[in-house]
Amino acid sequence: MKIVSAAEAVSFVESGNRVFFQGAAMTPNILIDALVDRHKELKAVEIFHIHTEGSARYTQPPYRDSFCLNSCFAAGNVRDAVNSEYGAYIPIFLSEIHVLFRKNILPLDVAFIQVSPPDKHGFCSLGASVDITLPAIQTAKKVIAQINPQVPRTHGDGIIHVSRITAAVEANAPIFSHAPVAPSEIEKQIGKHVAELIEDGATLQMGIGGIPNVVLNNLMNHKRLGIHTEMFSDGVLPLIEKGIITGEEKEVKTGKIVTCFALGSSALYDFIDDNPVVHFKEAAYTNDTAIIRRNPKVTAINSAIEIDLTGQVCADTIGTYQYSGVGGQMDFIRGASLSEGGKAIIAMPSVTAKGISKIVPNLREGAGVTTTRAHVHYIATEYGVVNLYGKNLKQRAKALISIAHPDHRQELEKEAYYRINKTR
CATH class of the missing domain: 3.40.1080.20 (Acetyl-CoA hydrolase/transferase C-terminal domain)
Structure with a gap:
């Protein structure tokens, strides 16, 4: 696994690519921000995800001229974009999104993920978001990882071997959290x-x-x-x-x-x-x-x-x-x-x-x-x-x-x- 700078990691994305972002608590915003910083040299990059956390700069001016969002969920950070000319929404059951990847209906060029450091066997954990991330990393041509020791190592199927990761950046920060809100x-x-x-x-x-x-x-x-x-x-x-x-x-x-x-x-x-x-x-x-x-x-x-x-x-x-x-x-x-x-x-x-x-x-x-x-x-x-x-x-x-x-x-x-x- 190649450890590089964020700028080098996102250089694998080319104009016209379809890029998947892991979501929820695991949203890899270091990689996302580095990609958005390349907006002047990119065009027609399609972003695909469900619920993400963070500012979603790729939906905001002037960056949205280089990126177009194609989402299966309209969270608050992208809701206006999905309802505008700069984004789109795909109505589909969560249970069937994997079909879009595995049957090449929406083939993925690059997947951005956030994972734990590898264990002694070389396996990283996808942490708290396996959902559609697992089929995304299994089908994407390239996988770019944000490796973070604060990602929880979870049991089940959410693992990826370092040999599958094209390039990685190091991070050390808490993943997104939401404290419980007192009910009305x-x-x-x-x-x-x-x-x-x-x-x-x-x-x-x-x-x-x-x-x-x-x-x-x-x-x-x-x-x-x-x-x-x-x-x-x-x-x-x-x-x-x-x-x-x-x-x-x-x-x-x-x-x-x-x-x-x-x-x-x-x-x-x-x-x-x-x-x-x-x-x-x-x-x-x-x-x-x-x-x-x-x-x-x-x-x-x-x-x-x-x-x-x-x-x-x-x-x-x-x-x-x-x-x-x-x-x-x-x-x-x-x-x-x-x-x-x-x-x-x-x-x-x-x-x-x-x-x-x-x-x-x-x-x-x-x-x-x-x-x-x-x-x-x-x-x-x-x-x-x-x-x-x-x-x-x-x-x-x-x-x-x-x-x-x-x-x-x-x-x-x-x-x-x-x-x-x-x-x-």
């Missing part, structure tokens, strides 16, 4: 409602944020819980310490926490470092519906931007504005629904921060349907939980109105009446 009173209420749906022995999938962490906080009296998830954060740590999360009833990798990436505090990274209990796999595995459903009582907890009165869930756009991405919601909604005793849950506040109802007569014009009305089961707000499975359209509307914010129920009832009677 509304999130606490939603969390309590959702926690009541979770049974002993359930296998959990949850995302980051206030609601998942509150749900976990309400599980202190549960037993024999397991984790098979796309990602996890600090909320699981107290449950592991108290012996509540044991994974003993899981069918897939019994006793293991299965994930494809982790994002949280430094305490979380200390926990996953050299911990054989946590098994990191690529997203093609963690989000495979056929694998998810093999676990018992899979309880998937996801969120939404808005839900219409028929049960259609929009979780990634605000009208035509791309706000996030399809991600793994449908992977786990379907996997949980097919699991023996499983429960697919959409949890959200009843209104936005501006008081706009998130339960609506119709999705906004141009909004994407992330989860179809045929797939949706449980919906939770601070006003309760309803199960739409098996309900007709009239029954669904009535159920959803019952958990809408009281300020909006009358208007929703009028809209439901007009819809049923086809008159205004």
Whole structure:
């Protein structure tokens, strides 16, 4: 493995190349910044990634004249770019992004990654982000690594041998972290409602944020819980310490926490470092519906931007504005629904921060349907939980109105009446 300067490492990128960036806590910003500094000598370089951390200078003037973002997720640092002429969004399930690489639909010229120093056998760890990084490094023509001793060495499939690394730069800095945020009173209420749906022995999938962490906080009296998830954060740590999360009833990798990436505090990274209990796999595995459903009582907890009165869930756009991405919601909604005793849950506040109802007569014009009305089961707000499975359209509307914010129920009832009677 050749250790070079950052400028030399990024010199392997040529105009017209497609370059992959590892994401989340492992975003290799030393390499990214060095690449952006070359903007005057490059043109038509396509950047491909999902969620990254950092300023994303390649989406900002004057650098964006040399780089174009093609992303499968619109995080806050690239959201405006994705919705502009300088970027684009690819709607695709997280479980299927690997197909773009492995079937040469979007072949990769270069992959930028951040890894641990090699062990005595020459293997570096991909740390807290294996997700789509593993297929990226397996298929990219060149792999450029940022080697950092503060990257946790994780167990599972997230490894790369030094012989596969074209060039590397040295770094020594903490990886990106997010301290847990105190939940709001509304999130606490939603969390309590959702926690009541979770049974002993359930296998959990949850995302980051206030609601998942509150749900976990309400599980202190549960037993024999397991984790098979796309990602996890600090909320699981107290449950592991108290012996509540044991994974003993899981069918897939019994006793293991299965994930494809982790994002949280430094305490979380200390926990996953050299911990054989946590098994990191690529997203093609963690989000495979056929694998998810093999676990018992899979309880998937996801969120939404808005839900219409028929049960259609929009979780990634605000009208035509791309706000996030399809991600793994449908992977786990379907996997949980097919699991023996499983429960697919959409949890959200009843209104936005501006008081706009998130339960609506119709999705906004141009909004994407992330989860179809045929797939949706449980919906939770601070006003309760309803199960739409098996309900007709009239029954669904009535159920959803019952958990809408009281300020909006009358208007929703009028809209439901007009819809049923086809008159205004």
